Every structure is written in structure tokens, then in C-alpha cells.
Amino acid sequence: MGRVTARRRASHIRAEHVSERPETLVVEEPLEIRLGGSALTVTMRTPGSDVELAQGFLLTEGVVGGRDDIAAVRYCRGADDDGVNTYNVLDVTLAPGVPLPDVDIRRNFYTTSSCGICGKASLDAVATISRHAPGDDPTTITRETLTTLPATLRAGQKVFASTGGLHGAALFTADGTLLALREDIGRHNAVDKVIGWALEQNRIPLSGTVLLVSGRASFELTQKAVMAGIPVMAAVSAPSSLAVDLAAQSGLTLVAFLRGDSMNIYSRPDRIT
Secondary structure (H helix, E strand, O other): OOOOEEEEEEEEEEOOEEEEEEEEEEOOEEEEEEEOOEEEEEEEEOOOOHHHHHHHHHHHOOOOOOHHHEEEEEEOOOEOOOOOEOOOEEEEEEOOOOOOOOHHHHHOOOOOOOOOOOOHHHHHHHHHHOOOOOOOOOOOEOHHHHHHHHHHHHHHOHHHHHHOOOEEEEEEEOOOOEEEEEEEOOHHHHHHHHHHHHHHOOOOOOOOEEEEEOOOEOHHHHHHHHHOOOOEEEEOOOEOHHHHHHHHHHOOEEEEEEEOOEEEEEEOHHHEO
């Protein structure tokens, strides 16, 4: 398995003093996800929890709906110049009867914020394909519990503490119990890893849970929460306009600027008590 961190030398400048010293950096490597032996997508990620990443990605893109839709996930041979396996290629075998995605999905996934589909088309795509819409989930969470979650997330980000270069995503119960926490150089990968953990544990749909992300609430992250059936999503930074639109349309409670005892609630405020 690839390393999560690496050491590189840097020139450190402070005032008039210059020194050479090694710095700890987060590793970024490509992961190719194959479906039945055919290349599906390549994502730049931090190695670790790759099976969760692949499974979460397939669920949030609507390819699978639960653990039973996946028969096997295995690393393929992908050797470096020294003949050592890079562990950068994963092949997913779908269960019998689960259809392969349309060929268009191999070129351009419909739900990503960079896919060129915007506005109502994006919202309708998620609403049409999602199997676990959160609108009817009766979950509530107190303001006091919400305000404690960012500290729990930050305390669990061990690699961020040494590199400063990773996003974090964490899944909690409504009473604030931490279920899963993952880090990655890509915020979307961190969320996919958390959702992939839930899929592996047969916890999809994720009713009764809260997803917390360390950065902003983009459309892409919001659609992943909707696809997994998560009723409450919170972010420590700002949301995008399309993320708010999607949350309102799907019945997701979207909280942003969650800092200290302050927060903004953009949709379904009735869940925050």
C-alpha cells in the first residue's frame, strides 16, 4: 500500500533567515477505478481506504445502491519501474444482474460539479437517479450537539495535523457519536470513503446521520449526501448556490459556516432543535 505522507526538502524563510529543512507532505497519487475490467475513471487521491473510495464513488454516482450490488473489489497488477505493485488500480465486479452504467458515464459523470451540466439539469439528474432521498427522514439534532462536531473532526485528522494538506469528512449519529472519519487530498474522495465505509457495513441508506465536511459545501458533496440518504450535512465553510438549491429540493438539511456556537441553516431548519 502506498504511503500517506512523504518527505521533501524546502527552503524555509523567516524574516532575513533562510534555512533548508525537510517537510512532511501529503501523498497524492492516481487511482484508476475499473468496472468489470474496463477503465471507468481516474481520481487523484491520498492512498488508503481505496476500496471504500471506489464503493462510495459507485454509490454516489448511482451505479450501485447497496453492498449486495458489488460482488468483489480487488487491486490489479500495476508495477512501477522496480516491479513493485503500485496499488493504484482497482477493479470492481458488479453482482449478477446489476447493469453496467451507460457508456456516457465513462466519459463524463453526470453529477460532478465540473461535468458541464448545471442548474436545473443537475438537480433533476440527482432527483431522478437517487435511490435514497433524505426528505422523509424524521431525524433531528440539537444546536449544542452540532457545535461540538468540528472539534471532533479536527481531533481525528491525524495526517492533517502533520501536513496541513488534507480535507476531512466525518459521519456522526444524531447524538454526536462518531461513526467514521476519513481524510483525503480531495474533499470529494474523503466523502466517498466515508460513504464507502457505510456501504461496506450495510448501513445504506444513512438515515439518522450527520455528515460533516472540513471545507465548503459544494454541489458535488451535497449530491453525495443525497445519494447516500444522509438527512443532515454540515460544513465549516460556505455553501454554493447550487448546493443550497439541491438541498432544498431533496429535503436535505444543509448547515454551513459551522464555527464555534454560530451557524447558518440553508434548508430544512426544522431538523435543528
